[in-house]
Amino acid sequence: MPKITGYKTHDVRFPTSLSGDGTDAMNTECDYSSAYVTLLTDTDLVGHGMTFTIGRGNEIVCTTIESVAQRLVGKDTEELFSDMGKTWDFMMSDPQLRWIGPEKGVIHIASGAVNNAVWDMYAKSRKKPLWKLVVDFTPEELVRSAAFRYITDAITKEEALEMLKAKEATKKEREEKVRKLGYPAYVTSAGWLGYTDEKVARLTKEAVAAGFNHFKMKVGADQANDLRRGKIIRSIIDDPQYLPPGIAPRDPNGDDLKGKNAGPTGSVLMIDANQVWDVKQAIDYVKGLEEIKPWFIEEPTAPDDILGHAAIRKALKPHGIGVATGEHAHNRMVFKQLLQAEAIDVCQIDSCRLAGVSEVISVLLMAAKFGVTVCPHAGGVGLCEYVIHLSLIDYIAISGSMERNVLEFVDHLHEHFLNPCSINAQGRYNVPSNPEEGYSIEMYEKSIAEYEFPNGSYWVGARGGKKL
Ligand SMILES: [Mg+2]
16 A cells, blocks of 8 residues: 655746736736645655645745645555545644644645645546546545535535435436536636737637637726726627637527626626725725626625625625635635625635645535535636536536536646646537546646746746856
8 A cells, every 4th residue: 555755846936927917906917836746655656736826935835835745744545545534634633733824824725735636646546537536436425525624504414415415316417418518618818907908809809719608807907997998808709790600699598697697699707806995995896897797796805804795795786796706715614604694606716725625525515505606716827727627526426517607717837737628619628538637737847847946947047047
């Protein structure tokens, strides 16, 4: 039985700030970065994991990953895999490390990287992509894999088991369907704040031609600007002439689009403020964007402000605009309260801000119980590779529905991964199917050698050859 013998971390940073990719009202100079970890065993079996940051501070996460991973050294892998919920509890319960959280901030995202690496190793050991490993679990195994501490007032293990059993008989049908159709996606990369109007228009046309019908635009720096850019996007996505050949407009009043403010071609616009406003400001600003008919405003205010989100949702409801959040919700308790306070229309889990697959499963279970659609956060680097697995788990084994869901897609940096995500001609994610790919997060060694900070070849070159 393989034992964990050690770990390696890499601080990998891509100079995306040079192109304006990833810019929004809050994050104006992002160097998309990966705090990357490989767990090693005394056999060939390894596990890869990472968490995402936007540059400076990535080294702090790498150091913290080492503290978390150290706890697993010497552990028998089969023992870890046999009860992933217990493994998660063990990882989170170091009494000294817990003090620098608990379950939030650097320690939590570092724990996410390591927990994801354990899941990756588990999937690889069974020769299945991660999503397939998890959907093949019995309901009992799936419940055992989740993190239930502190959320049993919202969902008990018994309730979760009952929900999963009700979906069990039809899992196979859903798996076949999604393998054939792909998983619905939306595109964010047309509407970064740092792009010119011309670039936004061009990228929007390209996205429509690529089959997408949900689009997201960044807002929050200047209302008049946002309205102008929003009208440019709407004028393209609502115009049937830009649809790909042979694609008919979707019915904007169909069950899958109801309540999403879809235009005449069945296209949907979402807006994202990345936390820039106070509560009252958010309400006033978004009311002023009613004309461009967004489905929801994402991250209107501070990610910890549960009651603030609830107030914004209540105030925007008469205007037909919903609220989405979650990419900075730092643990399952924040999601629990967002759901309990009826603060969100859409639940945006993040694959590595939550502490790995085990905590994500808990949130998927709660969202399904509360009937809230899950549309995971992605983009950055590696996040799209991760989240397709999570949406497949949600659809096949947990919520049983993908018709109203859309999974974020951003077309940056996929070339650095051995098993990059991909999109089909209908603008949907393909289902990862390589039995060796685990959680699809392994990066090419040459990418690490080039972009490792501060002494990878790219960064040394950028400093005119000077090593640090
Ligand atoms: Mg966002």
